[in-house]
Amino acid sequence: MYDYDLLVVGSANADLVIGVERRPAAGETVLGGDLATHPGGKGANQAVAAARLGARTALLARVGDDAHGRLLIDSQRAAGVDTVGVLVGGAPTGVALITVDPSGDNSIVVSPGANGRLAPADVRAAVSLFHTSRVVSAQLEIPLETVVEVVRNLAPGSRFVLNPSPPRPLPGEVLAACDPLIVNEHEAKVLLGEVCVSEEPADWARLLLAKGPKSVVVTLGAEGALVADAHGVGSVPSVTVDAVDTTGAGDAFTAALAVRLGAGASLTEAAGFAARVGAAAVTKRGAQDSYPTAAEVEALCCAHPGDTPRTPGTRSDSVPGTSERGETL
């Protein structure tokens, strides 16, 4: 019997956002609007997204003993996340300093802070969380050696989901544990490096699969997603929505996918649900503030009964030897 549907191991950041007329050049000072402080970080985002959907969720993360750390813990608790695994101290809470100009272009400086101090020993000390969680998800805003320790501590029968963001080369041990590895276009290209000469997402999916993960999901923004495993490559249509802000959509997608896989769905079914959650998330501003409840995901589907689901064009269909497994939403 599992206590948690999902254990997220990852980052928690305070996003400090200032609107500016023009982003400053070297040596320049510009005046901006009022500071807005939002809870963020990929780990914290995923945990909130999962809990909002009704999943029993725990977060293993590290924050500083400061006001930003308290803000992050409060936002996790407000969403229903169990924060028993959130460690405090060692460095200031991670922050992202974000300036946004009127066109929406931004410049971001990230100080990993306490996220960089989430150590392999912290994973070992939290082994009871691993033994009571059906699915474990991670990202790469924490040290890579900590992610390696996560895969070494997975309980038999639990499933590991990785969004390698920000992307960097992964050891075979981590790749082999992924079921699935979830990447967007940028992450796919960085992980494939020079191996990738193709612009076809179905090729990225196949080449990534050859690196060892049990399955791969490639997210394609408004174009939906591709899933790939030993049975072939299939497409998952996106849901047509009026996108307002795509911040954190990938985190919502990953959390929803992990939760659905844990509930026994197939990869294609889980990715279809995740695409609905990702679509719902882009209809509202912000990251965590935009994440839907299960009822809101339902309502989104019902609000578009006549929609023809968009598929990623001929991408997967045009590649010989692939099977089309996209589902109708």
Ligand code: ADP
């Ligand atoms: P990331 O945020 O990591 O770059 P994507 O932009 O690919 O990830 O978005 C993740 C998922 O969210 C997509 O696969 C899709 O299902 C959904 N999504 C993102 N943008 C849109 C959009 N404009 N319309 C509908 N769904 C979207």
